Amino acid sequence: MGTSDQGPWTSTPSHQHAGQQQPPAGQGTYAPPPGPNAQAPHPDPDPDPPAPHPGPYAPSPLGTSAEPPARTGLGLLLLAPAAIALLLGQVIPTVRLFIVSLQDRALLGGGGFVGLDNYAKIPPELLTGLLLGAAAGLAPALLGFGVGLLIGRLLATATTRTAAIGLGILGAGLVTMAPFSYGFGVGRLEPGDGGGVVLGFLAVGLGAALLVGALVGRLADGPGRGRATALALVGTGLAGIAVGWQAFTPYIVGAGRELPGALIYEAAFLYADSGVAGAIAIVVLIPLVLFGLLGTALVMGTRYRMEPQPLPRTDGSAGIVGVVIAAVALVGLIVVALPWLTSLGLPDDELGVSVAGVVVTTWGSALINALVGTAIAAAGGYAIGYLRPFGRRSERVLWFFAPWLFVGLGVLAPAYFMILRDVNWLNRPTLEPPFVAIPALFLFTFVFAAARRSPDRRGALRIAGVAVLGVFAIETWLGPQGALWPYLTSFSPDTQHAVLVLSQLFSQRLFDGGSVLGLLTPVPLVVLFAAAFAYLASQLARVRIVSADAASQGALGPYAAQPGPYAAQPGAYAAQPGAYAAQPGAYAAQPGAYPVQPGPYAAQPGPYPAQPGPYPAQPGPNGAPPNPAAPNFGPRPPAGPAPEGPSAPTH
Numbered sequence: 001m002g003t004s005d006q007g008p009w010t011s012t013p014s015h016q017h018a019g020q021q022q023p024p025a026g027q028g029t030y031a032p033p034p035g036p037n038a039q040a041p042h043p044d045p046d047p048d049p050p051a052p053h054p055g056p057y058a059p060s061p062l063g064t065s066a067e068p069p070a071r072t073g074l075g076l077l078l079l080a081p082a083a084i085a086l087l088l089g090q091v092i093p094t095v096r097l098f099i100v101s102l103q104d105r106a107l108l109g110g111g112g113f114v115g116l117d118n119y120a121k122i123p124p125e126l127l128t129g130l131l132l133g134a135a136a137g138l139a140p141a142l143l144g145f146g147v148g149l150l151i152g153r154l155l156a157t158a159t160t161r162t163a164a165i166g167l168g169i170l171g172a173g174l175v176t177m178a179p180f181s182y183g184f185g186v187g188r189l190e191p192g193d194g195g196g197v198v199l200g201f202l203a204v205g206l207g208a209a210l211l212v213g214a215l216v217g218r219l220a221d222g223p224g225r226g227r228a229t230a231l232a233l234v235g236t237g238l239a240g241i242a243v244g245w246q247a248f249t250p251y252i253v254g255a256g257r258e259l260p261g262a263l264i265y266e267a268a269f270l271y272a273d274s275g276v277a278g279a280i281a282i283v284v285l286i287p288l289v290l291f292g293l294l295g296t297a298l299v300m301g302t303r304y305r306m307e308p309q310p311l312p313r314t315d316g317s318a319g320i321v322g323v324v325i326a327a328v329a330l331v332g333l334i335v336v337a338l339p340w341l342t343s344l345g346l347p348d349d350e351l352g353v354s355v356a357g358v359v360v361t362t363w364g365s366a367l368i369n370a371l372v373g374t375a376i377a378a379a380g381g382y383a384i385g386y387l388r389p390f391g392r393r394s395e396r397v398l399w400f401f402a403p404w405l406f407v408g409l410g411v412l413a414p415a416y417f418m419i420l421r422d423v424n425w426l427n428r429p430t431l432e433p434p435f436v437a438i439p440a441l442f443l444f445t446f447v448f449a450a451a452r453r454s455p456d457r458r459g460a461l462r463i464a465g466v467a468v469l470g471v472f473a474i475e476t477w478l479g480p481q482g483a484l485w486p487y488l489t490s491f492s493p494d495t496q497h498a499v500l501v502l503s504q505l506f507s508q509r510l511f512d513g514g515s516v517l518g519l520l521t522p523v524p525l526v527v528l529f530a531a532a533f534a535y536l537a538s539q540l541a542r543v544r545i546v547s548a549d550a551a552s553q554g555a556l557g558p559y560a561a562q563p564g565p566y567a568a569q570p571g572a573y574a575a576q577p578g579a580y581a582a583q584p585g586a587y588a589a590q591p592g593a594y595p596v597q598p599g600p601y602a603a604q605p606g607p608y609p610a611q612p613g614p615y616p617a618q619p620g621p622n623g624a625p626p627n628p629a630a631p632n633f634g635p636r637p638p639a640g641p642a643p644e645g646p647s648a649p650t651h
Contacts (some may be wrong), residue, residue, distance in 0.1 A: 054186030068452065071122025073302060077390025079397070082436050089434035090404040093415035094285070100414065101278030107268055107417070111275065118279035124155045128281060129258035130245065132194050136201040137244025141236045143202070144209025147329060150228065151210075152217015160309055164538035165220055166319075170214050170327040171537025172530045173207035174474065176337040179249045180481045181517050184502055185340030189255030197256040201244060203336040210329055212236055215540060224547025231298055238291045239439070240404060245284055246410025248484040252503065261410040265484070268414040277414045285411050292405030292438075296398055299442065303548040305453035306460040309541070338611045344523050346513020353501060357518050361496035366479025369432045374472040376436045381444020386452045398445060401438045409433060409484055417488050432485045440471045453548045462544045470536040477529050480520055491571070 101118055103109025148170065155163040176182075182203055189196045212232060220228040250256030251265065260280065268277035334341065347353050386395040409416070409432070416433050420426050447467050451460035486497045495501070498520040505516065 038444045068457075070388040070391050070394075072387075072389045075383040075387035075394075078379040078383035078387065079389065081376045082383075082401075082441060085376050085434070085436035086401055086404070086438075089410070089436060090407065090438075093412045093419065093433070094404075094407075096418065097278050097281055097285070097352070097412060097415040099278075100150065100418070101282050102275075104275050106401050107272040107274045107277075107414070114275065118275040119283070121276050122280055122283065123263060125258040126260060126263055126283065129260050130284075131246065132197060132256070133244030133259050133261075134241045135244075136198045136247075137240030137242070138237055139206070139240075140202045140205035141209050141240030144206045144372055145233055145236050145254040147325070148210040148213025148215075149217045150213075150218075151325050151329070152214040154318045154322030154325070155218045156221075157216065157316060158322065159623045160541050162319045162323060163309075163541035166323045166326040167211075167214060167218065168534040168538035169323070169330050170207070170211045172534040173323070173330045173333040174211060174533040174537075175477070175526055175530045176207045176333045177204055177474075177478060178337070178340060178481055178521060179204045179247070179341040180252075180483050180499060180502075181343075181521050182337060183253040184506065185338075185343045185517060186253065187339075188506075189253050191254060197250050197259070199336075200250060201240075201247075203333075205240060206336070207333050209236055209240070210333075211537060214326070215537075218268075218541065218543045219543060220434055221544040222546035224302075224549075225547075226548070227302065228304065228545065231302065234298060235295055238295055242288055242291065242406035243409070245288070246408050248410055249481075252483055252506075259403060261484075264410065264413065266328050268417070269488075274414050274418065281411045281414060285407065288406050288411065289403040292407070295405055296402035296442075299446070300395060302446075303453070304446070304450045304545050305548040306447075306450045306463055306543050306545055307454060308456060308459060309544050338515055340521070343515050343517040344521060344526065346518045347505070347516045353519070354496070355519065358433070358497045358498050358501055359522060362480045362498040362520065363476075363525070365429070365432075365497070366476055367495075369479050370472055370475035372431060372476055373435065373437050374440065376440075376469065377440035377471070378444050378468045380436070380441050381446075382448050385445040385448030385450075388452075395445065395449070398442060401441060404434070405442065407434075407438075413484060413488060420489065427490060430489065431481070432482065437471075437475065440475075443471065444468065450545060450548075460543070463540065466536055466539045470533075473529065473532050473536065550627035562578050 002006075102113060102115060103111045104114040104117070151166060151170070155166045158166070179200070180200060186196070186200065216229055216232045220232075245260045247256070247259055248261045248265065250259060251262035256262060257266075264277050264280050264284070267273050267280060346355055383389060384394050384397050390397065402529075413431070417426075418429070444464075444467070447464045451457060451464050454460035480498060483499045483503070486499045487503075490497060490500055501519060502516065
């Protein structure tokens with residue numbers, strides 16, 4: 001009886017070999033006459049069949065990639081600076097702040113333990129300040145992220161060049177992140193001007209939220225796109241609230257005195273009551289710690305990987321519309337930033353200010369702080385995400401940094417001041433704390449972990465390098481805009497920091513919005529940073545981020561889930577039996593002339609034992625059967641009559 005096909009792929013029609021037995025040495029090859037089943041395709045019963053040729057989309061771009069082994073020694077070495085910076089810059093100041101909140105002491109003197117009395121002295125304006133800060137921070141976060149996400153979704157259907165143009169336009173808008181310059185450009189605000197505070201946050205934070213939303217819309221792809229979008233939105237919103245609660249510039253220009261950052265500064269440095277300042281700071285610190293734990297919990301279980309953008313994308317109307325909206329958004333950012341963009345001049349000579357000395361001092365310190373902070377965060381992120389010193393549990397190290405994910409200088413300022421006072425280091429140059437930017441550490445951990453899982457690991461590491469350069473550029477740009485640290489550490493009347501020089505001019509009424517902000521943001525540096533932000537943002541258009549977990553479960557990307565003509569389809573006859581696979585040959589059910597006397601091959605299978613020949617019950621004409629122990633040498637050419645006599649023996 002005939003048998004159905006069993007092999008996964010077919011290389012040659014199996015009936016060409018059906019019934020072909022190995023003849024004894026010296027005898028020719030018997031070729032039965034071709035019957036109706038002679039060309040019926042059958043699978044190749046070879047135990048190791050060749051794999052089919054892959055289709056144009058096989059293997060899948062989301063195919064599994066072998067991750068490099070963990071490197072414990074180097075990983076711990078690179079993680080050590082971040083751990084030390086966490087201890088010195090966040091843990092010790094937090095503990096010191098909590099102890100101070102329980103003591104009755106002046107900022108420069110000692111005091112006794114008073115328990116929770118300082119918490120009862122917290123001014124009621126704190127609640128108003130928390131609400132105002134949350135509204136001021138959320139406004140640019142939600143608005144910018146929503147518009148940016150729309151732009152990113154439109155750019156997701158465009159070619160890499162068009163998407164790079166759109167992202168580059170939004171990247172240039174990052175220069176509008178200039179809170180101190182914007183505040184001084186607007187001029188003195190009225191106390192309690194909540195509308196001015198919200199407008200200031202919109203003008204300063206909108207550019208960053210736009211770029212974040214656009215990057216998520218363009219880069220996030222595949223089944224994990226929804227979760228990536230939700231995580232980015234939550235993170236952007238929490239960051240906006242944290243910045244609103246710790247902002248200090250509105251206090252300098254006269255408005256926002258009820259903001260938490262302003263209340264902490266006044267209690268500690270205006271009234272010299274570090275106990276009440278510590279109590280206010282702890283009250284603000286508690287929700288910030290919860291924000292950090294929540295953000296870490298949302299991110300901890302995510303597994304993403306970076307891949308090149310699929311090539312078959314064309315510029316349609318959506319991509320062009322995305323670029324146009326990005327250009328309109330940039331124009332809007334420039335319009336709201338005009339108060340400081342139109343003040344980028346230099347002071348008159350009679351003010352007695354050394355422009356070169358101020359620029360070098362201001363930007364030199366910012367460059368050093370950014371270099372140290374970015375290097376520590378990048379080394380820690382590379383260690384946790386790529387080297388993985390603790391194996392699969394390496395990302396759990398982030399839980400030690402989580403409480404301070406959204407905690408900045410504004411909340412811990414009194415503790416930093418007292419620590420510098422204790423070591424007699426006031427009015428001396430020092431690095432600006434916190435010494436490690438924990439949001440950057442989280443970002444680098446995510447990026448390097450995605451690079452580790454990527455099939456094109458070298459290309460993914462190049463994108464990770466772009467991210468590191470981008471964070472370094474942003475930290476360098478924002479460094480001179482931070483007014484609180486120069487206020488805390490510089491007391492010399494001849495200081496050369498631009499923030500303090502402008503503050504003196506502001507307090508002496510010599511500054512009324514005129515062209516003197518070039519001391520802080522010279523025009524050449526504004527142009528340089530705008531170009532750098534645009535270039536680095538445009539480079540991110542070459543990559544997409546997909547869920548590694550979804551890929552491992554078969555949920556593939558837009559092109560990975562659509563196999564080519566042969567990627568997910570077996571050969572022509574792999575899973576489908578031939579035309580006559582289930583139908584016996586012409587003589588399959590009819591015994592031969594001598595049914596009681598089987599032929600030499602009746603009881604011994606040929607080289608293809610699972611598939612009997614077309615004449616299984618007919619005795620053959622060729623003498624004794626071959627040796628049953630003879631090895632099977634695999635497929636042989638189709639049988640046929642020997643053109644010149646008997647064929648050469650094959651074994």
